[in-house]
Amino acid sequence: MKKIKIISASFIMIISTLTYTQVKLTASWQSTETNYYDISGDKLSDIYNKLEGKLGSGTCEGFLNYGRDYNYKQNNNIITELTIYPKCIITLPKWSNYSSAGQQCKSHFDKVVEALKNHENGHCKLVKKVIGDLENYLKNNQVKTNEISNLLNSYAEKLNDEYKSYDSQTDHGRKDVSFDNIPNECK
Numbered sequence: 001m002k003k004i005k006i007i008s009a010s011f012i013m014i015i016s017t018l019t020y021t022q023v024k025l026t027a028s029w030q031s032t033e034t035n036y037y038d039i040s041g042d043k044l045s046d047i048y049n050k051l052e053g054k055l056g057s058g059t060c061e062g063f064l065n066y067g068r069d070y071n072y073k074q075n076n077n078i079i080t081e082l083t084i085y086p087k088c089i090i091t092l093p094k095w096s097n098y099s100s101a102g103q104q105c106k107s108h109f110d111k112v113v114e115a116l117k118n119h120e121n122g123h124c125k126l127v128k129k130v131i132g133d134l135e136n137y138l139k140n141n142q143v144k145t146n147e148i149s150n151l152l153n154s155y156a157e158k159l160n161d162e163y164k165s166y167d168s169q170t171d172h173g174r175k176d177v178s179f180d181n182i183p184n185e186c187k
């Protein structure tokens, strides 16, 4: 009999944990923006020397909340719903001399930019991952209205850490991008 009582007590505890209403997070994504910066040179080999020397030939700025304030609903200063406006801004190189380049050179450059783009999209996926982590946190924790700002800042720091480890794994995208096998006509 004693055992049964213990079981029912723990059962009640589980129920009370599950019904502990927490914050509903809405991530209202703003469309990804892609910007280009000019890089000039007649030969692809010159362009790639410039790009390889740069730490970020492409960049991806990720924001948990961009351009406007987050919104929330609260009950007795406890947050019940939170809406954030995440965004990614990607920057890629644009070869100024592209239009006058030969077809093989254009294709090679396109592949490099595509690989850079994939690397930067990888950063954007990290924004999604961190928002998923935040969503899980909010499901299981109570947050007061005066705590949101610090909480979002701490998740922005987590995102920063994710960015750093992704870049150290990929050597800032250099491992994802091949500047090799440049066609002879582009050297």
Ligand SMILES: [Zn+2]
Pocket (backbone or CB within 6 Å): 119, 120, 123, 166, 167, 172, 173
């Ligand atoms: Zn990177």
